[in-house]
Amino acid sequence: MDNTTLIEARDLSRRYGATIAVSSLKLTLRKGEILGLLGPNGAGKSTTLKMLAGCLAASSGSVQINGIDIAENPKAAKAHLGYLPEQPPIYPELTVDEYLRYAAGLHGVPSAERDAAVTRAKQSCGLSDVAERLIGNLSKGYQQRVGIAQAIIHRPKVVILDEPTVGLDPNQIREIRSLIASLGAEHSVILSSHILPEIQAVCGRVMIINKGRVVYNETVDTQTRVSNVILGLKRAPELSALQNIAGVSRVQTLPSGQLRLTVADGADPREALAAAAANNNWGLFELRAEGKTLEEVFVELTSGEITIHESLKEAA
Amino acid sequence: MNTVFTIAQTEARRIFVSPLAWAVLAVMQLIFGFVFINMLVDYARNAAMSGQFMGVADYIGGGLYGFATIILLLVMPLLTMRMFAEERKSGTLILLLSAPASLIEIVLGKFLGLFAFMLATIALLGLMPLTLLSGTHLDLGRIAAGLLGLLLMMMAFGAAGLFVSTLTKEPTIAAVASFGLLLLVWLIQIVGNQPIPFASVFSYLSLIGHFESLRRGIFNSADVIYYFLFTAFFLWLAVLRLDMERN
Structure with missing residues (x-):
């Protein structure tokens, strides 16, 4: 797959009078990608999509579709676009x-x-x-x-779908999802939704928008990465023994008696833990990964007043 | 240009698959028929007297077409109200706005679609006096001038209605407002008759004055140009208004 950028939005902002619906949004979509746009109601998803589709002029910033600026040459840019608004037209x-x-x-x-x-x-x-x-x-x-x-x-090279499964029954949702997944083979798709499993099921990358800003932009694999391991041992050794296993960065005892092991970035110590438990006769009865679900990420990023990215920036 | 015709074709189809267009045509035809017969009877009774001053084409054609303008003033807003207001309300306007079509193409396409309806109306109005051909001699030039006048008048009504329709998303408001606007431009004639400065300007701007000469069979290119300018002006306003909406 080549790496052509099909949509590039730079510093996209949109104001309605005094309210700022979208502010300095950056978005890129490469060929063959399915991007999921998530956000609570009123976060600016539809406004963003309308601007990308050229139905709404941006207050500032630019959108390029397949390298063509949509404000300067709307006809040529829109020829590469297919757009389904919230309400099918x-x-x-x-x-x-x-x-x-x-x-x-x-x-x-x-x-x-x-x-x-x-x-x-x-x-x-x-x-x-x-x-x-x-x-x-x-x-x-x-x-x-x-x-x-x-x-x-x-x-079109790019298909923009604004909440394509809203108001459908579960069977229809499944069908539309598989349709979108098959679209991804030929077209690049941007999909907005506030249904999390939907995004997880079809999208390769997730972008979360809150109050008009991008607060999260990662590939979906990121969510399936292990961040914590819950370990249940009948005869637990010293905590330091566990800490010495490669990939484990911190060990905590939970009130229920199990242990929560914080995992170093990208590592997966589960196999090593099972082997160690068997060798040392620790009496292993539970071993499971505790991934951060998209839902947790979503709630964390969109419910608080301050966003993670901002807090990280401030900390840095 | 292809885009204009694509839009026009679908627009015309949508007008003629809706019961509204047929109901409007049917009611109009009923009223026109009633007026036509009345005039015919009237003319036949006074044939001896009026024959010296007025021909059949003048009396019946001219009379019918003069009356038709009033009906069309009432009817055109009903057709134009759907063009943008209803599309905005039902969310289908976005289909046009996100398509690779310029606003000028969209407005022209819509107007051309409406033009199909205007031609249908003209055909109905033209056929009525033409039925008299079997019994008498008609001044076809006069009838043609009258029909041309009506078509131009409908174009002006249509363009103004189209513009008003871009202003709102409630079709009924669009209809009432375009009716008001048309009546106002119509009635400017009254101001033109008052002893005030620039009276002649007002009277020149009125929609009604330019139709009078065409109705009497006088083809004056200034009148034709007036209607074209009127139409172009409101179509241009519609384009501007849609552009404002994007921003």
Whole structure:
């Protein structure tokens, strides 16, 4: 996979009168990436996505889509974009086919290729069976799919989806998720949501926004890294014996009698611990990793008044 | 330009798949038919007298088209109210705004879609006097001038309505406001009749004055240009307004 940067937002800010919705936001999206945008309600997710899609002008800062500045050359930049807003922009009085043909034309698909584009989009979004029906008569899940089909019909390099699974039942959510995952193969996707498992399931990278600022920007693997190990031993040795095992940086006794071992960055001492416990007959009955879930990270970063990054900066 | 036609095509389709357009056309046709028959009966009764001064085309065509302007003043806001206000309300405006289409293309596309409806109205209004061809001789030039006047008038109504529709997200407010705006521009004629300074300017600005000569069969390019400028001005305002919204 090459490393082309498809979206680059620099110092993006947006004010509505006195309120600052988004402030100096930096965002990059590389080819083939699925980026999840998380944040509590009113954090500025939708505003950010609207600016990236060129529906809203930024108060300051710039957005480049595939190297083209969206403020200077909006038509060329938007040609590489597919955007599904919070509310799918569908016309209830048109049939799925009519609507998708229109969307294809609007996004500059030449008229000779429109039929093929419509068929392809219907296939990837599972709409082939309802092609002749009026969009207004479809269920919410199907309408959402029509919205997604509209966003990918011209095979844009970047697909922006604003809360694509809101209001859907669990089966539909699954289907849309697998659709998004399959989109990631061909397109780069930005996805906003406040449903954490959703982000974890489909995204390669997570960005958390709070009060218009980026407070977290890491790959999803980071969350699965072990940060603590809970160890239960019948005949626990001296704490220093444990501390000497490679990868363990601190040992703490929990009120329940178990031990919590803080793990050094990137290390995983579980195998060594099991081996040591067996060799020294410590009576091992529990050994589990305590990862920091996305939910914990989210709550930690978005509930307090001060963000982690800011507090780290102040400490440094 | 392709984008304009793509938008226009879908816009026209959306107008004609909605029951509103058909209801409006049906009611208009009923009223026009009623007025038409009335005038026909009236003319037939006084044929001997009026024949010397007025032809059929002038009396019936001109009379019908003069009356039609009032109906169109009431009807056009109902069609333009949907164009931006409803799209904004239902969130579909974003489809246009995020597409690789300039605001000018969007506004022109919408207007051209509305133009299809105007042509349908003109066709209905044109056919009525033409049915008289089977029984009498008609001055087709006069009818054509009257129809052209009506089309230009509808373009002006449509453009003004389109602009008002960009101002709000409530279709009903858009309809009421464009009706008010049109009536006001219409009534400027009254101010023009008052003994005040610049009276003639007001009277020149009025929508109604320029239609009068066309209705009587006089094709004056200044009148045609007036309507085109009026239309272009409001379409331009609509573009400006949509641009403001982005910022």
